[in-house]
Amino acid sequence: MTATDLTEPRTTPVLEVDDVHKTFGRDEALRGASLTVAAGEVVALTGPSGSGKSTLLHCAVGLLAADSGVVRVLDRDLGTMRDADRSRLRRREVGLVLQFGQLAPELTAAQNVALPLLLERRSRRAAFAAAEQWLERAGVPDVGDALPGELSGGQQQRVAVARALVTQPLLVCADEPTGALDALTGEALLGLLLEVGAETGAGLLLVTHDNRVAARADREVVLRDGRTSAGVVA
Numbered sequence: 001m002t003a004t005d006l007t008e009p010r011t012t013p014v015l016e017v018d019d020v021h022k023t024f025g026r027d028e029a030l031r032g033a034s035l036t037v038a039a040g041e042v043v044a045l046t047g048p049s050g051s052g053k054s055t056l057l058h059c060a061v062g063l064l065a066a067d068s069g070v071v072r073v074l075d076r077d078l079g080t081m082r083d084a085d086r087s088r089l090r091r092r093e094v095g096l097v098l099q100f101g102q103l104a105p106e107l108t109a110a111q112n113v114a115l116p117l118l119l120e121r122r123s124r125r126a127a128f129a130a131a132e133q134w135l136e137r138a139g140v141p142d143v144g145d146a147l148p149g150e151l152s153g154g155q156q157q158r159v160a161v162a163r164a165l166v167t168q169p170l171l172v173c174a175d176e177p178t179g180a181l182d183a184l185t186g187e188a189l190l191g192l193l194l195e196v197g198a199e200t201g202a203g204l205l206l207v208t209h210d211n212r213v214a215a216r217a218d219r220e221v222v223l224r225d226g227r228t229s230a231g232v233v234a
């Protein structure tokens with residue numbers, strides 16, 4: 001499938017990034033980056049190392065503030081929101097998976113997965129029941145009582161995916177989610193993200209170096225030197 005117009009999603013956008021610029025000191029990481037992710041759509045964000053992919057993803061979820069340009073998540077402009085509202089929107093509606101190091105080390109796997117629901121004031125019972133279900137779905141049903149440091153990298157990443165999906169977010173953003181995993185584990189986790197996206201209608205933004213991952217997306221957006229253009233997904 002050939003993408004011809006970055007600004008034309010199939011249905012309602014869950015994420016809109018419009019002409020975003022971001023500079024670190026003298027380093028212009030983003031120099032006019034734009035993309036949209038529609039509900040139910042899978043978009044691969046690719047590009048050479050240092051082209052700004054992680055920076056764009058962090059701006060897209062409000063972990064970094066853009067210097068200029070607009071980021072809208074579910075039609076809400078992150079740039080005009082108060083910090084607390086932005087955090088709440090992220091907690092409720094955005095699932096974030098990073099390459100590593102994102103689980104709280106002092107909490108068990110089950111506590112990590114339950115945490116987003118507990119912060120939303122769901123009962124402990126409901127939160128831990130949901131955590132158990134998502135750990136099972138992520139292929140690690142028996143690790144609930146373990147601390148992250150007691151788990152393998154692949155198990156930790158499965159727990160992180162369970163935590164990202166437990167709120168059933170409408171936007172899931174993943175930065176090289178399978179990059180540190182062996183091929184089979186990576187494939188299983190990618191399959192889970194795609195399956196849950198299709199089931200819940202979430203939009204999925206996948207930062208990846210891996211052509212096989214990009215080939216599973218509906219659309220590819222390529223970053224070069226901080227600028228986006230449409231790519232081709234076979």
Ligand SMILES: Nc1ncnc2c1ncn2[C@@H]1O[C@H](COP(=O)(O)OP(=O)(O)OP(=O)(O)O)[C@@H](O)[C@H]1O
Binds near residue numbers: 054055
């Ligand atoms: N927190 C930061 N402070 C200073 N410079 C940064 C920071 N984050 C990113 N950069 C710079 O911004 C540019 C883009 O980096 P970014 O990590 O977004 O690229 P990337 O495409 O994700 O790279 P990779 O594929 O290697 O992970 C790089 O020149 C990087 O050094």
